[in-house]
Amino acid sequence: MVQQAHLDAAFSAVADPTRRQILVRLAEGPAAVSELAAPFGMSVTGMAKHVHVLEQAGLVVTEKVGRARQCRLGEERLEDAMAWISFYQRLWERRFDGLEAYFTLRGGTETKGDDA
Numbered sequence: 001m002v003q004q005a006h007l008d009a010a011f012s013a014v015a016d017p018t019r020r021q022i023l024v025r026l027a028e029g030p031a032a033v034s035e036l037a038a039p040f041g042m043s044v045t046g047m048a049k050h051v052h053v054l055e056q057a058g059l060v061v062t063e064k065v066g067r068a069r070q071c072r073l074g075e076e077r078l079e080d081a082m083a084w085i086s087f088y089q090r091l092w093e094r095r096f097d098g099l100e101a102y103f104t105l106r107g108g109t110e111t112k113g114d115d116a
Contacts, residue, residue: 003080006058010081013057018042019050023059023073030072033062 037047054060
């Protein structure tokens with residue numbers, strides 16, 4: 001199963017709408033922290049804090065290029081979070097399938113006069 005601390009970091013990182021938008025932007029290609037900050041009207045220092053959270057979660061990788069810090073998507077790309085979500089999705093689908101089968105079976109055994 002997925003390491004809990006890594007999963008917690010990933011979900012915590014993507015809980016913030018600004019960080020989700022950073023991931024959307026980085027899906028288009030690498031960008032400097034200053035480029036990421038501009039659309040938000042945010043200081044480079046403020047953006048660097050968001051980037052750091054994403055980096056700690058393994059979702060973003062940064063590298064010093066000259067005087068700027070270049071960011072790109074990390075290798076993790078939320079696989080652990082997706083595996084966790086998929087596990088529970090399959091669990092609930094099985095439960096709903098069982099519930100549907102129960103009601104289908106039960107509906108076929110009732111007669112119209114039973115509800116009076």
